[in-house]
Amino acid sequence: MKDEPRVLQISPIRNGTVIDHITAGEALNVLKILGITGTTDECLSIATNVASEKSGRKDVVKISDRELCTEEVDRIALIAPQATINIIRDYLVCEKMGVEIPRVLLGVVRCPNRGCISNTNEPIKSRFEVTKRGLHCLYCDWYLKDDIPGHII
Amino acid sequence: MRQHIISIKEFEKKDIDALLDRAEAIDQGDYDPKALEDKILGVLFFEPSTRTRMSFEAAMARLGGASIDMGGVEASSVVKGETLADTIRVVSGYADAIVLRHPREGAAQLASEFASVPVLNAGDGAGQHPSQTLIDLYTIRQAMPLEGIDVGLLGDLRYGRTAHSLAYALTQYDVTIHTLAPEGLEMPPNVVEELRERGVEIVVHDEIGEFTRALDVMYVTRIQRERFPDSASYYAVASSYRVTPELLAEARERMIVLHPLPRVDEIDPRVDALPHAKYFQQARNGVPIRMALLLEVMG
Ligand SMILES: [Zn+2]
Numbered sequence: 001m002k003d004e005p006r007v008l009q010i011s012p013i014r015n016g017t018v019i020d021h022i023t024a025g026e027a028l029n030v031l032k033i034l035g036i037t038g039t040t041d042e043c044l045s046i047a048t049n050v051a052s053e054k055s056g057r058k059d060v061v062k063i064s065d066r067e068l069c070t071e072e073v074d075r076i077a078l079i080a081p082q083a084t085i086n087i088i089r090d091y092l093v094c095e096k097m098g099v100e101i102p103r104v105l106l107g108v109v110r111c112p113n114r115g116c117i118s119n120t121n122e123p124i125k126s127r128f129e130v131t132k133r134g135l136h137c138l139y140c141d142w143y144l145k146d147d148i149p150g151h152i153i
Numbered sequence: 154m155r156q157h158i159i160s161i162k163e164f165e166k167k168d169i170d171a172l173l174d175r176a177e178a179i180d181q182g183d184y185d186p187k188a189l190e191d192k193i194l195g196v197l198f199f200e201p202s203t204r205t206r207m208s209f210e211a212a213m214a215r216l217g218g219a220s221i222d223m224g225g226v227e228a229s230s231v232v233k234g235e236t237l238a239d240t241i242r243v244v245s246g247y248a249d250a251i252v253l254r255h256p257r258e259g260a261a262q263l264a265s266e267f268a269s270v271p272v273l274n275a276g277d278g279a280g281q282h283p284s285q286t287l288i289d290l291y292t293i294r295q296a297m298p299l300e301g302i303d304v305g306l307l308g309d310l311r312y313g314r315t316a317h318s319l320a321y322a323l324t325q326y327d328v329t330i331h332t333l334a335p336e337g338l339e340m341p342p343n344v345v346e347e348l349r350e351r352g353v354e355i356v357v358h359d360e361i362g363e364f365t366r367a368l369d370v371m372y373v374t375r376i377q378r379e380r381f382p383d384s385a386s387y388y389a390v391a392s393s394y395r396v397t398p399e400l401l402a403e404a405r406e407r408m409i410v411l412h413p414l415p416r417v418d419e420i421d422p423r424v425d426a427l428p429h430a431k432y433f434q435q436a437r438n439g440v441p442i443r444m445a446l447l448l449e450v451m452g
Pocket of ligand 1: 111112113116117118137138139140141142259
């Protein structure tokens with residue numbers, strides 16, 4: 001098997017973002033978080049269940065001509081904490097960052113408590129503190145523990 | 154001096170003790186009746202709570218201050234769709250402090266972010282109600298020291314957030330917490346976990362006699378009928394969580410019964426005459442506690 005020719009599964013991109021080491025199976029959720037759907041016009045390459053030395057299997061997403069901002073990276077961290085983000089300019093990796101779940105998530109997750117003031121038309125963003133018991137709403141004091149991807153705004 | 158009073162969780166033990174001491178002094182007549190003479194309290198109640206409102210207004214009046222309100226919610230700009238954030242910004246320009254009651258949890262936190270004057274939370278939805286908790290603690294302290302006692306929480310411990318707030322505050326003292334709740338209305342696991350992490354011992358009971366015998370303080374909360382599928386199942390549960398003179402015959406002599414009121418069927422009216430009954434005293438304590446809080450933010 002050693003001599004099996006390596007197949008290039010995704011071609012390199014000139015400018016944009018490569019999200020590597022996504023938890024296998026989460027690539028489509030990552031796209032959802034980024035607001036990328038079948039009707040938006042980004043040029044995408046997606047690979048799922050790619051063999052990975054680090055984690056066995058992983059997903060990879062490449063997005064041409066778009067550089068992710070911090071808030072987007074924060075969202076990815078919630079569902080794919082192992083992911084790495086490479087910003088590509090003219091085929092070169094210009095910035096390489098690991099995703100890191102920040103201490104406070106601003107405007108990333110919707111509060112599961114329907115009675116929470118953050119679920120109204122008030123001029124505020126949802127605000128959650130990341131704790132070991134789950135995401136803690138800093139408005140209403142509720143905890144979000146299950147189905148975090150389903151609550152991402 | 155403190156800027157806002159939003160949640161009991163932001164109080165350390167020494168803050169609580171200082172406030173209770175101040176309320177006690179006020180209770181004994183030791184206060185300046187003109188202390189807030191030049192101050193105005195904006196009373197914003199987006200849902201009715203007559204007693205809380207009256208006790209804040211009484212507290213303000215006893216300190217020489219004035220209260221203004223927005224009239225009925227129906228008549229105000231709320232029906233025109235104004236956000237709470239805007240209302241708070243506007244009223245900040247009229248008043249020296251705002252007391253807020255709102256049906257949504259987290260409303261007081263939001264208000265504190267938009268107000269340029271101190272905000273006092275008078276209850277937000279099923280959320281925080283810090284002045285109620287201070288009243289509860291004060292009433293206990295009038296009867297016995299807050300240290301080394303057994304406090305029992307009875308009733309709807311799932312939605313009854315006054316019980317949660319009291320439990321959080323009690324973690325600052327050397328207290329054992331006992332709970333007894335109908336099936337499905339037990340204290341949420343994350344609350345229990347957080348309380349235990351704060352170092353308090355929690356004993357979960359399933360029998361009211363054994364529960365009663367273990368206590369120095371019994372804190373009763375209302376079981377809401379709408380939590381049950383039909384009235385028959387409500388009455389079945391409610392009758393087994395009813396505090397009666399017969400039940401209290403087994404209680405410790407110094408045991409006191411508290412209830413944030415209004416009560417429905419949880420406490421037999423015959424209990425009112427017993428020395429254990431402290432819930433009307435508790436209601437009366439609303440005024441000195443709220444005077445202490447108003448002095449804290451405006452004094
Ligand atoms: Zn919330």
